[in-house]
Amino acid sequence: MPEAISLPGMVLDSMTRSPNRKRLLWREGGTIQSLDGAQFLAQASSIAQGLTLQGVTTGDRVGIIAPSGPEWLLFDIAALALGAITVPLFSNVSPENLAWQIQDSGMKLLLAQDAAQARLVKACSVGPLTIVSLAGADETGSVSWQDLLSPAPDLDGFRQSIAKVSPQNLATIIYTSGSTGRPKGVMLDHGAMLFQVAGAAERFPLDPERDLALSCLPFAHVFERIVTYFHLRNGYPLAIARDVQAVGDDLKIFRPTIFTVVPRLLEKMLDRIETQAMSATGIKLAIARAALAEAGHEPGLLSPLISPFLDVLAWRRVRAALGGRLQLIVCGGAALPPQVELRFRRMGLPIMEGYG
Numbered sequence: 001m002p003e004a005i006s007l008p009g010m011v012l013d014s015m016t017r018s019p020n021r022k023r024l025l026w027r028e029g030g031t032i033q034s035l036d037g038a039q040f041l042a043q044a045s046s047i048a049q050g051l052t053l054q055g056v057t058t059g060d061r062v063g064i065i066a067p068s069g070p071e072w073l074l075f076d077i078a079a080l081a082l083g084a085i086t087v088p089l090f091s092n093v094s095p096e097n098l099a100w101q102i103q104d105s106g107m108k109l110l111l112a113q114d115a116a117q118a119r120l121v122k123a124c125s126v127g128p129l130t131i132v133s134l135a136g137a138d139e140t141g142s143v144s145w146q147d148l149l150s151p152a153p154d155l156d157g158f159r160q161s162i163a164k165v166s167p168q169n170l171a172t173i174i175y176t177s178g179s180t181g182r183p184k185g186v187m188l189d190h191g192a193m194l195f196q197v198a199g200a201a202e203r204f205p206l207d208p209e210r211d212l213a214l215s216c217l218p219f220a221h222v223f224e225r226i227v228t229y230f231h232l233r234n235g236y237p238l239a240i241a242r243d244v245q246a247v248g249d250d251l252k253i254f255r256p257t258i259f260t261v262v263p264r265l266l267e268k269m270l271d272r273i274e275t276q277a278m279s280a281t282g283i284k285l286a287i288a289r290a291a292l293a294e295a296g297h298e299p300g301l302l303s304p305l306i307s308p309f310l311d312v313l314a315w316r317r318v319r320a321a322l323g324g325r326l327q328l329i330v331c332g333g334a335a336l337p338p339q340v341e342l343r344f345r346r347m348g349l350p351i352m353e354g355y356g
Contacts, residue, residue: 016037027253227330
């Protein structure tokens with residue numbers, strides 16, 4: 001496919017190619033919500049107009065401290081379509097670092113979750129800063145998310161705005177953790193991020209008709225953000241886990257083929273697998289012990305004979321508990337212990353290491 005020259009251009013192209021395919025999925029209030037390609041573009045267009053009414057224009061810095069969700073992505077793409085620069089912030093950022101990042105980036109507007117988060121932001125900001133709250137207008141003077149969404153979609157204007165964004169335009173400022181001093185803002189342009197996405201697409205060709213991704217990491221994390229752009233480019237549905245504590249349920253409900261994690265989450269999954277396996281009795285316990293032992297080392301001389309039986313009796317059940325369709329797990333954010341990679345690979349769940 002011809003490559004777009006900006007992140008919003010890439011998303012526009014992808015959504016236009018499949019306007020009726022569900023592109024975002026998430027659970028809310030016990031039900032599955034979704035947006036197809038046409039709905040995604042319509043909402044992003046409305047948000048872009050809402051941001052324009054708030055005075056956001058090319059080169060302005062806009063922050064996102066709200067948690068990961070469909071709103072995060074829609075806001076991000078809408079701001080980028082205007083030529084604005086998004087500044088992702090972790091929701092657990094310290095007040096000191098929050099104040100510094102608002103000041104250092106020259107932030108003009110910020111997306112927050114609720115009144116509590118809006119109050120924190122307001123207390124940390126010195127100059128004028130417009131706050132948009134997902135929970136609605138409140139005593140802090142926040143703008144309601146619904147008000148931001150209220151303008152009627154203008155897809156022609158949206159496309160025209162995107163056409164003005166070049167690969168050299170700054171796309172985002174991502175701050176370091178601040179563990180060695182004040183956080184430092186890393187400036188990335190559209191071209192640099194598109195290069196990463198295009199490279200991943202060459203390495204991992206996925207099928208929009210078959211594949212489905214599950215995201216459970218914060219979009220503020222550069223690793224997850226690049227992977228998310230990769231998903232949006234490739235045209236298959238992206239399911240968003242709003243609560244990482246319930247990701248086990250999301251795996252069973254959405255049945256993804258690709259899943260991004262950090263090593264600690266994989267370690268917790270292995271602990272749970274081993275605990276459940278060792279709670280068996282009799283012959284089931286003997287099978288569980290054999291399956292765990294075989295998964296703990298590289299294939300040996302007898303593995304071609306033993307592994308197919310263990311796969312039918314044990315490893316297949318592990319894959320089923322994770323949705324039954326996983327083809328690729330991408331792990332980043334920290335070093336992946338070799339033993340963790342080995343155990344998952346032997347159980348038929350290959351892991352690729354990302355970085356960021």
